[in-house]
Amino acid sequence: MTLNKKVLAGLVALAAASSSAQAVTVAANDGWELGVSGLVNQFITYTDDDNADDEVGVQDGLLPAFINFDMKAPTINGLDIAAHISFSPATNVNSYAGFEQREVYFTVDGSFGQILAGKALGLYASHNILTDQTLFGVGYGTGAAEGTTTLGGIGLGYDYASWRSQVKWTSADMSGFKVALAIMDPATGSLSLNTRPTGSITTGGTSSDNLRYEADLSYAGAFDGGSFTAWLSAMTQGEDNANNNDTQAWTVGGTLAVAGFEAMAQYSDAEDEDAASETEWSQYLVQAGYRFAGTTLVSAQYAELTDDSKGVGSDDSIEKWTVGIYHDVNSNLKLVAEYTAVEDDNSDLVDQQIYSLGGFVFF
Helix, strand or coil: CCCCHHHHHHHCEEEEECCCCCCEEEEECCEEEEEEEEEEEEEEEEEEECCCCEEEECCCCCCCCCCEEEEECCCCCCCEEEEEEEEEEEECCCCCEEEEEEEEEEEEEECCEEEEEEEEEEEHHHHHHHHHHHHHCEEECCCCCCCCCCCEECCCCCCCCEEEEEEEEEEEEECEEEEEEECCCCCCCCCCCCHHHHHCCCCCCCCCCCEEEEEEEEEEEEEEEEEEEEEEEEEEEEECCCCCCEEEEEEEEEEEEEECEEEEEEEEEEEEEEECCCCEEEEEEEEEEEECCCCCCEEEEEEEEECCCCCCCCCCEEEEEEEEEEEEEECCEEEEEEEEEEECCCCCCCCEEEHHHHEECCC
């Protein structure tokens, strides 16, 4: 497992501290282990905006920096108990506002699968962001309105999985199939690109009388010279207080890797209804590339968001293209060059061309 894959595993809780090697591991006499790993990234970006002044920036990409601490207890009575805490400082905002705490959870693994409790990446839309080539890039979301990070393909291709307080059960591997079910803290707030609750950045906040529920079915397989994955995820959240919001969403997708070629396709559909209005949107993203010598991925993707809301006077559609080169110098250093173009068929999001050059150090 390469270092960047170890960091990614920590980000999404797909590999608990009990199974992921670390850049630095300390073992105690009683069998406890402490591992430390992380990443730092930085990009130079230039944004050519058709309806505003052009901008340059020196900033993080879609990911902030991460430092991960993993604790693992010795196996007792068939149970593996571990805990994970990470911190996420960013470089493109001031040193106080740019310090985030995204993950803090414990896991219990056994013959039943895994129980995770704490704050981690949500189930719904997690596969989507993890298979996006701009996860280790910039995508869109640069410029004056930038936040802690850029947005990659979030909101233009898929909803944001977000970091949510949760209790989640993931089944043991069943001949490639896995099932995961989660009870989440209610989400409030939304991304600035329209108001889509499934893409909420926050967890907690406004009081709610209903929990959020998420589910995921995935499959991973391999064949001579290649591998593939597939997933189906969904979420639902009701709200009897305030505006009586009811939100449902689902997404389906898959990946294929064979003889150096890599491809991915995904689709999602969501609906949010309250006492006054109904908001609907659909998104899809397709991506394909080739990995030269196992170290240099050249990949392109196309994504589209369509506003299907009823009672709204516009059927807005936003398109995004990204072409990127992602080169692993070694397991500790990745260099990235990307070009992204965004085109909106009305004025909700200005048309942009974004050029970015930078890289990651993994430890």
